[in-house]
Amino acid sequence: MGQGGQRVGVVGLGCMGMSYAYDPHGRDDTASIAAIHRALDLGADLIDTADVYGPHTDEELVGRALAGLRDRGFLATKVGFVQGATRLRKDGRPEHIRAAVDASLRRLGTDTINLYQLHRVDPEVPLEETWGAMAETVRAGKVRGLGLSDVTVEQVRTAQSVHPVTAVQAEISLWTRDALTELVPYTARESITVLAYSPLGRGFLTGRFASSADLPADDYRLVNPRFQPKNLAANRPLAEAVRKVADSRGVAPPQVALVWVLAQGEHVVAIPGTKSAHYVEENTAACELALTAQETALLDALPPPSGARQ
Template sequence: MGMSYAYDPGGRDDDASAAVLHRALDLGAGLIDTADVYGPHANEELVGRALADRREEAFLATKVGFVTGETRLRRDGRPEHIRAAIDASLRRLRTDHVDLYQLHRVDPEVPLEETWGAMAETVKAGKARMLGLSDVTVQQIHVAQSVHPVAAVQAELSLWTRDATAELLPFTAREGIALIAYSPLGRGFLAGRFDSPNDVPDGDYRRHNPRFREENFTANLRLLEGVRTVAKRRDATPAQVALAWVLSRGPHVVAIPGTKNIRYLHDNVAAADVRLDDDDLALLDALPPAAGARQ
């Protein structure tokens, strides 16, 4: 997402981003996650160009369910929209199928059974191998499962946002559903990228995120200090510790940190080798929740 949308819009460089994607594949980080609304459309086009000669090396995931409105995003789960959107995504991605097709958000105006039924059609047609949901309740997963198997669920999961650990995390473990943790670095905060709210670039979505506002930002530095304490113990970076914590939540958890920088990519991939002991996990689990509403 950050390569084309929402984060640091003035820093977009598609050639550099393609190089990051290529290096990710070189390192074995093959899950490439995008969405039709990122840009909109520009991110799928970028991924399509980058993977043109390396499609077989990637586990390619995209999403449907958001469309751009006059002032903000709106949800669209109508079956006719799903049917048209998958074909448009495949054209932009330059492929005949995606490995995981995800419903970005449930549309409250459309019964989930109808939306998910249209998603299931994409599997029957060979346009998607598996289906996933994003930001859903356990009850909504049950509804979808009654129509077609749910392979994966995306949820924001990090030391910055731990809501999913209460019910969604154990449920997906029991059901054999992958949990894809988005924003595992707390939108960059847990990597220690920002020393103050003024470090967030102009035009960046995070300028309007409650957790990056002055009063909350200062409070959230306590959370970052705890991550840094463990990082020093482990001779690791804060980002690696934050990612290792996410991965410690269970073998079914997959983290998808985003970056436009090859150096940060290497840093993120190396998190897979960071081992947190019981003392580390106890310290991290006891950290205070982030101040400010999740957005």
């Protein structure tokens, strides 16, 4: 992680869907905790959550899962989003950061967070002020490293001028490649780790969602532009191409999609989300797969998806 930081598995575990956004009424804490434990057993030790997931309940769940196992997990959480009455709002005020880190530590049942990430930059607060407050958490021993999520290269540079950046989160998958143009090359040069979230295209690249009817009720993806019926139909060839490669190799489609993401750089860590120990096993098996030049060329040539990212 970062320059000379702790080593982590190249596949980690995103925990958002355990209690938030994806099928929130299908929550199963027992299965989720089992998934976290299986991830640790397999070396997928970067466990990623955020204070806004739930809100707050996801951190509590992760804290329970890591009780007695804290030294085996690289714990990453985020700050900067607050759940309002009807929608999320950004809050990068220094006073919010100072209060939020203590609340996260309590919910997670730990005295140190491995990676504390700014979920989104608040346009109403200078990034230098937000990042300065986050740097205070490192000096206080509450946090070991700092990260940013969904940012530009210029924003990373601004943060670096205040305090080192350990990691940057970006959505990277076969249907979201924006970060590959500037951000991924820049972070490689700067020895900053990239955490690729939604590396399976929010589940679409697994091939399990042929239509919106396959999504659970109240699932966030029902309002995501790319999952609307017309766009979903137009995007189906992307999932079919992944399945074609997977079938030819005798592996699962998620493994093909993940290994393509991992091939974007040695500093890239994929954090697919799941609450199933079975899918944790399937996802981590991607580490054993290498694409051929022909397979890589086929996947690289896939067209951009239909519909906005969010």
